[in-house]
Each structure stands twice: as C-alpha cells, then as structure tokens.
Amino acid sequence: MVADPASYGFETRAIHVGQEPDPRTGAVIVPIYQTSTYAQDGVGGTREGDYEYSRTANPTRTALEQALAALENGKHALAFASGMAASDAVLRVALRPGDHLILGNDVYGGTFRLIDKVLTEWGVNYSIASLGDLDEVRSAMRPETKLIWCESPTNPLLGIADIAALAELAHVGGAKLVVDNTFATPYLQTPLELGADVVVHSTTKYLGGHSDVVGGAVITNSDELRERLFFLRNSAGAVPSPFDAWLTLRGLKTLGVRMERHCSNAELIAETLSKHPKVDRVYYPGLAEHPGHSLAAKQMRRFGGMVSFTHVDGEQAALDVASRTKLFILAESLGGVESLIEHPGRMTHASVAGSLLQVPGELLRLSVGIEDAHDLLEDLRSALDAS
Numbered sequence: 001m002v003a004d005p006a007s008y009g010f011e012t013r014a015i016h017v018g019q020e021p022d023p024r025t026g027a028v029i030v031p032i033y034q035t036s037t038y039a040q041d042g043v044g045g046t047r048e049g050d051y052e053y054s055r056t057a058n059p060t061r062t063a064l065e066q067a068l069a070a071l072e073n074g075k076h077a078l079a080f081a082s083g084m085a086a087s088d089a090v091l092r093v094a095l096r097p098g099d100h101l102i103l104g105n106d107v108y109g110g111t112f113r114l115i116d117k118v119l120t121e122w123g124v125n126y127s128i129a130s131l132g133d134l135d136e137v138r139s140a141m142r143p144e145t146k147l148i149w150c151e152s153p154t155n156p157l158l159g160i161a162d163i164a165a166l167a168e169l170a171h172v173g174g175a176k177l178v179v180d181n182t183f184a185t186p187y188l189q190t191p192l193e194l195g196a197d198v199v200v201h202s203t204t205k206y207l208g209g210h211s212d213v214v215g216g217a218v219i220t221n222s223d224e225l226r227e228r229l230f231f232l233r234n235s236a237g238a239v240p241s242p243f244d245a246w247l248t249l250r251g252l253k254t255l256g257v258r259m260e261r262h263c264s265n266a267e268l269i270a271e272t273l274s275k276h277p278k279v280d281r282v283y284y285p286g287l288a289e290h291p292g293h294s295l296a297a298k299q300m301r302r303f304g305g306m307v308s309f310t311h312v313d314g315e316q317a318a319l320d321v322a323s324r325t326k327l328f329i330l331a332e333s334l335g336g337v338e339s340l341i342e343h344p345g346r347m348t349h350a351s352v353a354g355s356l357l358q359v360p361g362e363l364l365r366l367s368v369g370i371e372d373a374h375d376l377l378e379d380l381r382s383a384l385d386a387s
Contacts, residue, residue, distance in 0.1 A: 005070045010187060011256040018066025019249070030063045032246045056234050060242040064249045065217075068207075071186040071252065072199050074219040076226035078233060079245060083182065083202025084110055085238035086216030090178055090198055091115070093228045094147050097123030101147035101175075102140050104131040104161065105357060106154035108180070109349035112357055115149075128356045131161040132292065134169060141173045150196075151180045152189075153296070156308050156344040156365040158283040160292025163299060167195030182206070182335070187259045188301045192221060205335030206305070209251040209258055215240045258337065261370040262305030268373050269366065269380065270307045278317075278384045280362070283308040306334060307366045308344075315361035317387045319343055322364055324383035327376055334367035339376055341366055 005017045021028050035058075038051040051057050061079050068077035080086040091114070095101065103115065105128050115126055129140040131150055148170045152161040163179060170177040178198040179191035185206045191199050201207060203215035218229055233239060240248070263286075270284035285296035286303030296303055311318040321341075322330050328341040332348050342348060344359045352358055368376065 006073060010071065013070045014067065014252045014255055017070040018063040030060055030246065030249060032242050033059045034242050054242065055237055055239055058239075058242050058245070060249070061240060061245040064240075064245045064252075067249060067252055068201075068203075068217050069219055071255075072181070072192055072219040073186075073190050074192045074199065075221045076223070077217055077219045078226070078229050079203070079240050079248070080216035080218065080233065081238045081240050081244075082214050083200070083204060083216035084114060086200050086202075086218050087111055087180070088114060088118075089229055089232050089236075089238065090200055090218055091119060091124075091147075093225065093232055094176060094178070094198075095119070095124050096146075098125075098144060099146045100125045100127065100142050100144045101149055102127050102129050102131075102137060102145060103149050104151055104154060104159070105129060106157045106159050107149065107151060107357060108155045109344075109351040109357070111149065111180070112355070113351040116355075130159075131166060132159055134162070134165055137166065137169060141169070141175070145173055145175045147175055148177050149180070150177060151183065152299075153183045153285055153292075153304055153306065155183060155306075156283075156349065156359060156363065158183075158285055158290075158304075158306060158308055160285050160290075160296045162295055163189075163191050163194040163196055167197070170197075171195075183304055183306055184300060185255060185259060187256050188263075188304060189299060192219065194299060197222065198225065203248045203251075204333065206259065206262070207251055207255060207335075208248045209255065209336060210247075211333065211336035211338065213244050213247040213251070215244050215248050258370055259302070259305070262368055263302040265370065265373045265376060266305045266307050266366075266368040267303065269368055269376060272377055273307070273309050273380070276381070276384055278312055278387055280310040280312040305368045307368055309364055309366075310360055310362045311364065311384075311387065313362075313387065315345070318362045318364050319346075320387045321383045324386055325379050326382075327371060327379040328366065328383075334365075336367070337370050339367060339369035339371060 065077040127140040176197040179196040199219040201217040
C-alpha cells in the first residue's frame, strides 16, 4: 500500500488496507491469530504491535480496524463484540451523570432500550426530537447536552437527517454528534467527512454481510476519544474473537459490489410496492416523494437496501404478509446477502412500544438481499395479493 490509503478507491481500500500479504508465509489473506497470549521480549517488553494479551490487541483485529478506519475516511477504528457494545462504549465515554443527550424519534429500539433502561439509572437524561427538523433539535438542546445520537437513514422509517447541519448545531452547543452508519455503510455515506465526531456500526449487518458474525465498531478522528474508548474496551472486555474479526474483514472485501446490488434491488422493489393497491405508504429515500430524497441524494452515493412499507388493511394484514413470503425470510437483523422481512412493532422495535418512538402496527421492514430482483418481486406480489 502507498502511504496514503485515501488515494485509492473504496473497493481497493476494502481489499488491501491492513491486509498486506503475510511477511513470513506470503499468505494473501490475513491469518486468524487464534491466540490469547504472546511471548514477550522481556519483563514488560512486548514485541512489534504491543501484543501481549488478545483482550487488549490481536493482529487479526488490528487488520480489521485499519480497514474500517480507511473505509470511513477516519483516523482510528475500534472493533467491539457487538453493535450494542460499541454504542454502549461511546455513551459511557461521552456522558457522565447529569449529562443530557438528544435521540431521534425513530432511533433503533435497542439503542433506545440501552439509554432508557440502563443509562438513565446512571443519571443520564435524554430528549426525543425529529432530527430532520433542525429547529426542533435546537429547541431540545440544553447547557448540559453533550451528545446528539443520529441515524440516517433511520431504523425502521428510513428518515434522513442533515448530518453536516446537525454537526454544526451540536458543536455550537458544545456537544458531539454520533452517527450510526449501519444502514448506509461507508460505501454510501461517510459521516466523519460531513462533520460527525463519531461513527458507530453494527458490523453484524452489511459490513459482515453474510449473517454469520456479530460485531460492532467505532470510528473517530479524535486521539482523545480513541484512547478513552480503547481503555474502556480493554477494561470491560467487549472484544470480538479473532475469528469474528476475520469473518468481518472477509465481508468488507465485497461490500462495494454487494451494496450496488442491494441498492438496485431495493430501488426496484420500492417503486413496485409504491404502486401496489395493498400498500399504503413506502418508506425509501430513493423515491422522489420521500421527504428526505434530495438530502439523501446529496449526502449518500445511493439510497441503500432497506425498504419499509405499511399495509392498507392494518396490522393483521401486515402480519399475514410476513408469514407468507418464501424468499423473504421472516427474521430480525438485516444487511445479509439473503432477503429478510420483519414486523418492527413486534420484533426489532418491541422495546419502544408505548413510548414516543412506537412504530405503526401495519409497518413491515424489508432487508433487500442480492437475489434475482424479479424473484423477490414475485415473492412480495404473491404475499400481498393473498392478503
């Protein structure tokens, strides 16, 4: 690799950064360093890379972190055992008892649960705001606000926030902006370049891409944040195994080509669903009628592989559709090569029931895979026509 990985295109960085051939054997794929312990040169003296114990550092994990930082055009990346472990680390590093943060009104249910049920017991306060309305966010800011937590696109209603404007607003108020970039991936959007302070990922999803690994990541340009996050991760121990890191690194290599197919399939499905008589509303930023379409076109390369829609006949009809699809597998999670369908109200977002974040009962969420698009369309048509 050259000294500046940023001079390469996305796909080249995904395949090469941190992944040079093994100097001892010439292996072109990073080895799985399945070890907990490393021999030291002397008491207190580690070898190259400061490897002494794999909770602290592991060469396979280091390769993944170098690749993740390069893809997000960031300086530092830290890999975690799950997306929630990554989110928890950021929140615990950035907040103290008495601090306040702002959440979007369409935040992932697991993030809301962590903040509402766990961090509030630690004395952290939060407000809910529509992050697409800058005046509403500005009104929610307080002197003790330290963080704005943003998803764009959001989960599951695919809302779009102006990341650059939110970053400016946060910084004026002395706060930091964190962007969960799981839906967009760094292939479609790089929030650090738009002014965000921290990017988090559930690498379980598109980055891993094959529904066979659980992981998370944090990327930042801040040396201070990196050191604090590294210390917390080492102290708390929420690290991925070497094999998990290797699987995620393998997934990164094909992220660009996969995302192109995810996006193409999702665009076709969203257009088709918007014309189906059993569909009331389609949530997809690639549709011209989506309220965030122009902004998404400005800050994203394409519009992603997630599509949500509501059934005209209500919740039971939506549940019936979810039970009838054959290629769209009824399952939680997203971002794998296979297509999934789920009912957010009873599955991924059950934790927000009864709150300001409750999602419509008639809503279904699709994670559009990379299968033949016409097969996927026929599967959805059959399930909808029978409802």
